[in-house]
Amino acid sequence: MPGIIRFDEVSVTVNDKNLLSQVSFTLRTGEKAVLCGKSGSGKSTILKTLLGMHRLAAGQIYFNGQPLTAKAVQSVRRCTAYIGQEPILGADTVRAALLLPFQFKAHRHRPPSESQLQQVLHRLQLPSELLERECAAISGGEKQRLALARGLLLDKTVYLLDEVTSALDQESKQAVFEVFADPRFTVLAVAHDADWLERSQTVFEMQAGQLTRTR
C-alpha cells in the first residue's frame, strides 16, 4: 500500500516556541496508528499541522504523494475527518447537525436517506431517538460519536482522532473499533489506553515536540 500521509523532517514554531522538531513518519492507506505522549508534548499539533492549521518552519508534508501546499490542504480536508475532544456539531438538533454538511455544494447531490442515518447511529451504539434531541442536551461521548457518524456519512476515509473514546464505556468503544477495522480507513488516533495500543499496528510517542516510533 502506498504512503497516504508522510511527514518529512517537519518543524513547527509558534511565537519562538518549537512545537514540532524534525518530525518524520509515514502512514500507509488503511494503517491504524496511535499517537501517545505526555500532555503538551505536541500530539494535537501533529493533527492540526496535517490539516494546514500551522505554517511549517521546515520540512514537508506529503498527502497521497503530493506536497501539502495551501491549495492541496483542501484535498486533505475533503477526505479527512478531524474529531477533537469537544466536537462542535453546529446545529440545534442532532438530525440537523448530521445533515448540515449536505446543504453545501460539495455534498448537496447525495444527502443521506433516513435509513442511512439510522444505520450509522446503530453502528455506533447510539439510539435513533437521539436524532430529535437538542445538541446542547447530549453528552460529550455522544457528541464525539456523532462527529464520527458525520464523517462516515460524508464517506471520509482518513480519521484524525483526538481522544475520541476517552469518555466511552467498553461497549460503545468496541463499536468504534469495529467501524475503524475497515481496511479503507486510515486512522491516526491520539490515545493512551491499552485497547487502542492493542488494536493499532503502529505506535508513535511524542516527547517535547519530537516523535519516535515505538512499534
Ligand SMILES: Nc1ncnc2c1ncn2[C@@H]1O[C@H](COP(=O)(O)OP(=O)(O)OP(=O)(O)O)[C@@H](O)[C@H]1O
Ligand atoms: N497556537 C499555539 N501557540 C502557542 N503554543 C501552542 C499553540 N498550540 C499549542 N501550543 C503549545 O504547544 C505544546 C503542544 O500542544 P499540543 O496541544 O499539541 O499538546 P498535546 O500533546 O496534544 O497535549 P494534551 O495531551 O494536553 O492535549 C503545548 O505546550 C501547547 O501549550
